Amino acid sequence: MLEGIQHLGEGLFALVTDGWSLFHIAWATLLGICVGMLPGLTATLGLTLMATLTFHMAPSQAILILIGMYVGAIFGGSRSAILLNIPGTPANAAVALDGFPLARQGNVGRAMGIATVGAVLGTLIGMLCLAFFAPFLADRALDFQSFEFFWLAVLGVVVSGRLTANEDPLKGWVAGFIGLLVAMVGQDVLHAYPRFAYGYGNLRAGFDLLPVLVGVFGFSELLVVMKTTFHATVERSKDRSIPSIREVARYWKNIIVSGISGTFMGIIPGVGEDMGAWVSYGFARAMSKERAKFGQGSYEGLISSQTGCSAAVPGAIIPVLTLAIPGSAPAAVLLAALIVHGVSPGPLIMITSPGFVFEIVAMVILATAAILVFGLLLTRPLLKVLEVPRNRLMPVIFVLCTVGAFAVNSRVFDIWVMLGFGVLGYVLRELRFPMAPLILGVVLGPILDENLRRGLQLTDGGLGPFFTRPICLGLWLIILFTFLLGTRSFPALLVRIRNATLGPPNNSQGA
Amino acid sequence: MSHESENVESVSGRLRPQVDLLVGLGLMLLGIVVAIEAYRMPSVEHPRIRSVYSGPGFVPGLLGITLLVFGLLMLIRAIREGGLHFGGMGGQVLEGLRRPEPRRLAILLVLSLGYAWGLIGRVSFPLATFLFMVAFILIYDWGEAADRAVGSPWVVAIAKRLAGIEMTWSLRRERILLVITSTIQAALTAWIVTYVFENIFLRRLP
Incomplete structure (x- = not known):
């Protein structure tokens, strides 16, 4: 623990005393806020573009920029949720529920101030968990072998598929498995056999992760956004936007509960910020004495949802660093960027580079400080961002998608990959397939492939260790349960069992 | 909204x-x-x-x-x-096909594929980007410029009936403005992206 604090102190000191680092975190966070604010530009898109554009920078600077972008975008989305009733990123959907009614009642500045503080405190709680849990998880690092990694990869795809496609889990799983299939293209890790390459030199190397991401989250989102026309009216801010300490302190219970539940939702593979916000909102509503105010303009609801989604950011980074399994879609991009920059996250990270986790924590602290400053001081100037016409912005985004896809390897093939996956992503979106499991599949595919085959080679085909090792047992039980809960008959069966043992539920309490 | x-x-x-x-x-x-x-x-x-x-x-x-x-x-x-x-x-x-969405989508696909497949690699990157940007903004904003000229669409419709002359003048002004600003924006974007990539990131462009 002491060693951790020392690492964190060193990391922070190094960042704060380096002018370039401060400069990078400042512009990256500000840009992140703008990206988050603009409906149609999501945190994932911002991170993907940044990952390609910073590809040739020094790893520590590039990662710093990505962290700033990530924290900034998830916070920035709250602005448009409050002002337009349109969440700037999907993560902020719950924020709009109470934020927009508050804005309509003339409390624009106060609502944005409260949301800012919520975001800052949420990120800080999540970050504390990151600093505390990452080393703890890493203590178990050496228990993770091929068997565990195989199940972890399956778990990521299955859980993400279940939770991102709530009304139709089957589509979530299909998306995840299509992602896994995409990852199979190219030379396999064990024998270097070019799968599904059919003699094409470019396919031999497989699809590069970043152009695929730019396609799925950049180009396909562009197609979705430009399909419809769109006019927005922005609520005007007249009141002051810096809340007093007493105003915030009233909600301390909400902040702590939302911070922890948000972080936890972040940790679950592929679930992410939006669920963090919804779950926190749900808890706050259940705990509240003024439940009727929720949805009509409740500060409790507002601060809980924003705290929840911001806490999920460091939460989602925890499994990225310790298990190399992304907690959310933007975290999947972060993971991809870490890998291309030569940092190999995973259980061994506390052994190979023990300071790195704390460097990331220090970066999150700086980004949080930046959103506090920008969020409170630049409230009104930032509103101008919402007036940027969409027809002017989107072609620039497409040019950046093209250049970004190309910049990674200087291959024109990557531009085609970007376009192809953009169209595929668009079609899948229209058919209501969620994108997060798809991307998780692409990231986790190689891990699943390598570890399943290595494991089977070790056991000479025996399946025993896959099911009996303690961590494996826990993992496959969760997977099985997730699958069963996604079917229609199993939850009905559970209800029937409960009714048979406890008698029918009392409907007045059921809601 | x-x-x-x-x-x-x-x-x-x-x-x-x-x-x-x-x-x-x-x-x-x-x-x-x-x-x-x-x-x-x-x-x-x-x-x-x-x-x-x-x-x-x-x-x-x-x-x-x-x-x-x-x-x-x-x-x-x-x-x-x-x-x-x-x-x-x-x-x-x-x-479904009669709605405006499929048309907007088709335009975007033609534009983006035309840029990435047709222009890039055939003409220099800045020129390709410039042409794409101008085409994109003009195509999507041409119709919306009419809305902006007077205000909301129903105002446009009434204005067309009542004061045809004034309407065309303000529309023409709006469209001339559109052409000028889109050209400037396209040129700036093409120049900035090219400059940043070639001189700051030191990368080759397609």
């Missing part, structure tokens, strides 16, 4: 079982093709591959089978929900 996607969703929402049926069939086909291809990959007969499960086709084969099962599940579910009733589907598809 208006998102027009709700109506589109209701059109595709009504057809959901039918669409899911086709998607299920497609997935099954994909699963079968992948499984066959995986089976054809080298296995134990290859000197370096010692067992069936370490061969390159093992995991793709499993994935193919899984997709086949998922496709089958979707198919069964879609049939149960009435996916086999294709009557009236043609009319609903036509209704």
Whole structure:
């Protein structure tokens, strides 16, 4: 623990005393806020573009920029949720529920101030968990072998598929498995056999992760956004936007509960910020004495949802660093960027580079400080961002998608990959397939492939260790349960069992 | 604030079982093709591959089978929900196609594919970007400039009837402005992106 604090102190000191680092975190966070604010530009898109554009920078600077972008975008989305009733990123959907009614009642500045503080405190709680849990998880690092990694990869795809496609889990799983299939293209890790390459030199190397991401989250989102026309009216801010300490302190219970539940939702593979916000909102509503105010303009609801989604950011980074399994879609991009920059996250990270986790924590602290400053001081100037016409912005985004896809390897093939996956992503979106499991599949595919085959080679085909090792047992039980809960008959069966043992539920309490 | 996607969703929402049926069939086909291809990959007969499960086709084969099962599940579910009733589907598809969305989408696809496939690599990157940007902004903003000229669409409609002359003048002004600003924006974007990539990131551009 002491060693951790020392690492964190060193990391922070190094960042704060380096002018370039401060400069990078400042512009990256500000840009992140703008990206988050603009409906149609999501945190994932911002991170993907940044990952390609910073590809040739020094790893520590590039990662710093990505962290700033990530924290900034998830916070920035709250602005448009409050002002337009349109969440700037999907993560902020719950924020709009109470934020927009508050804005309509003339409390624009106060609502944005409260949301800012919520975001800052949420990120800080999540970050504390990151600093505390990452080393703890890493203590178990050496228990993770091929068997565990195989199940972890399956778990990521299955859980993400279940939770991102709530009304139709089957589509979530299909998306995840299509992602896994995409990852199979190219030379396999064990024998270097070019799968599904059919003699094409470019396919031999497989699809590069970043152009695929730019396609799925950049180009396909562009197609979705430009399909419809769109006019927005922005609520005007007249009141002051810096809340007093007493105003915030009233909600301390909400902040702590939302911070922890948000972080936890972040940790679950592929679930992410939006669920963090919804779950926190749900808890706050259940705990509240003024439940009727929720949805009509409740500060409790507002601060809980924003705290929840911001806490999920460091939460989602925890499994990225310790298990190399992304907690959310933007975290999947972060993971991809870490890998291309030569940092190999995973259980061994506390052994190979023990300071790195704390460097990331220090970066999150700086980004949080930046959103506090920008969020409170630049409230009104930032509103101008919402007036940027969409027809002017989107072609620039497409040019950046093209250049970004190309910049990674200087291959024109990557531009085609970007376009192809953009169209595929668009079609899948229209058919209501969620994108997060798809991307998780692409990231986790190689891990699943390598570890399943290595494991089977070790056991000479025996399946025993896959099911009996303690961590494996826990993992496959969760997977099985997730699958069963996604079917229609199993939850009905559970209800029937409960009714048979406890008698029918009392409907007045059921809601 | 208006998102027009709700109506589109209701059109595709009504057809959901039918669409899911086709998607299920497609997935099954994909699963079968992948499984066959995986089976054809080298296995134990290859000197370096010692067992069936370490061969390159093992995991793709499993994935193919899984997709086949998922496709089958979707198919069964879609049939149960009435996916086999294709009557009236043609009319609903036509209704969907008559909406502005497919046209906007097609324009965007032509523009972006034209840029990435047609222009890049044939003409210099800054010129390609400039042409793309100007075309994009003009095509999408040309109609909306008319709205901006007077205000909201219904005001436009009334203004057209009542004061045709003034209306055309303000529209013409709005469009001249559009051409000028889009040219400036396109030139700036092309120059900045090229400059940043070649001189700051020191990268080659396509």
